[in-house]
Amino acid sequence: MARLGLGNEWTCLFANDIDADKAAAYRANWGGAEFAEGDLAAIEARAIPGRADLAWASFPCQDLSLAGGGKGMGAADDAVKTRSGAFWLFHEKMRALGAEGRGPRAIVLENVAGVLSSHGKRDFCALVEALDGLGYRVGALTLDARWFTPQSRPRVFFVAVRKSLSGPLAHGDDGLIAGTPHPLWTSASLRAAHGALPNGLAENWIWWRLPEPARRNADLADLLEDAPAEAPWRAPAATERLLALMAPSHRRKIEEIQESGARVVGAVYRRTRVDEGGAKRQRAEVRFDGLAGCLRTPRGGSSRQTILEVHQDSIRARLLSPREAARLMGLPDSYMLPPNPGAAYELCGDGLCVPVVRHLAQHLLQPLLRPEASRLRPPEERPFAAA
Numbered sequence: 001m002a003r004l005g006l007g008n009e010w011t012c013l014f015a016n017d018i019d020a021d022k023a024a025a026y027r028a029n030w031g032g033a034e035f036a037e038g039d040l041a042a043i044e045a046r047a048i049p050g051r052a053d054l055a056w057a058s059f060p061c062q063d064l065s066l067a068g069g070g071k072g073m074g075a076a077d078d079a080v081k082t083r084s085g086a087f088w089l090f091h092e093k094m095r096a097l098g099a100e101g102r103g104p105r106a107i108v109l110e111n112v113a114g115v116l117s118s119h120g121k122r123d124f125c126a127l128v129e130a131l132d133g134l135g136y137r138v139g140a141l142t143l144d145a146r147w148f149t150p151q152s153r154p155r156v157f158f159v160a161v162r163k164s165l166s167g168p169l170a171h172g173d174d175g176l177i178a179g180t181p182h183p184l185w186t187s188a189s190l191r192a193a194h195g196a197l198p199n200g201l202a203e204n205w206i207w208w209r210l211p212e213p214a215r216r217n218a219d220l221a222d223l224l225e226d227a228p229a230e231a232p233w234r235a236p237a238a239t240e241r242l243l244a245l246m247a248p249s250h251r252r253k254i255e256e257i258q259e260s261g262a263r264v265v266g267a268v269y270r271r272t273r274v275d276e277g278g279a280k281r282q283r284a285e286v287r288f289d290g291l292a293g294c295l296r297t298p299r300g301g302s303s304r305q306t307i308l309e310v311h312q313d314s315i316r317a318r319l320l321s322p323r324e325a326a327r328l329m330g331l332p333d334s335y336m337l338p339p340n341p342g343a344a345y346e347l348c349g350d351g352l353c354v355p356v357v358r359h360l361a362q363h364l365l366q367p368l369l370r371p372e373a374s375r376l377r378p379p380e381e382r383p384f385a386a387a
Helices: 002-006 020-030 076-081 083-099 122-133 188-195 199-204 236-244 248-260 322-328 341-350 354-369
Strands: 015-017 035-037 054-058 106-111 136-144 154-162 263-274 280-287 306-311 314-319
Touching: 002 054, 002 354, 015 020, 020 035, 020 341, 054 083, 083 106, 083 122, 106 354, 122 136, 122 154, 122 199, 136 188, 136 199, 136 354, 154 354, 236 314, 248 280, 248 306, 322 341
Parallel strands: 015 035, 054 106
Antiparallel strands: 106 154, 136 154, 263 280, 263 306, 306 314
8 A cells, every 4th residue: 555655656676564465465456576475574685676765664553552452662672572563673674774785765664643652652762763773864744544535544654864865855835844843744642752752862853844635525425335245234133232332422423313314324333431330341432524433453453343324214234345444545446455355354454545645755755855956946846756
């Protein structure tokens, strides 16, 4: 999905994933001559060809997310003990490439918002320090898929650039660097994490600049299939059981829609909540704001959201289909998903929202990696150049 979001201006030199279903999906869509399936720990730097402009890594989030176990990233010497510690494997490859004079000009790391607070912000500081030690200046942005597709999916994108390239970067309205953090792409959690950086790292930090995206023009209902074979409408009794799991406040949402006479589609997740008596119980929570909740993988909790359609006296429910999940990630219908529905949900829940990557590439990564003279001109005067 990173490759699709970056677009045709980029050439992929090397790609890797350990998951067989994701590897098969990559090959089905891209051919995959440059794809190395397997554990990154077993891949030596010499197997990575050439010198890339950009290295992109989305390392596992399970130990950083609210749905995970909270183990954090661990340290460089115990990367195998936590899934999110795979960052250190990637870091080692970048270190080895740098020692050969082949370090990428820029690095992007993507993860859940939990990376900002994990282990009292120590994981965040360790990540920034590790990239700084490789010779990069680091900044980060918090971007939400809801700006582009009808899915609530906040993610953190670390963008690191070689210190030799960062010096002449333009500031101001036409530059890539902002003097202060912008609230649209800099969350309070990111600002708090930045405040925990030691002085030396804080001085090298970059507040990146991005333009505000165009207003999203689709809601959840616009992306739904009429009658997906993989997700048929449930029997009325199953829908009643789902409604019985809802707290009174969520039942009132449904009643208000019924009274309005409108046809409204919402998204439901099952969650464990503490009730009035202090006991944990399963609850079904529905939202009717035109957005789906964040897509997940089975490892990160319930991987499939439920679609709830309310129209007067009719209430019916079904699971989200694989193609609907792909649309929420910004994937075109031509994108070939794994034939197994579970693998398709896994791919989408682990993936990147394609138009988020495109926005980042178009307005930051490509200008950043073009020749210096081009980078310093206003956007309307910059000639096109492939990265």
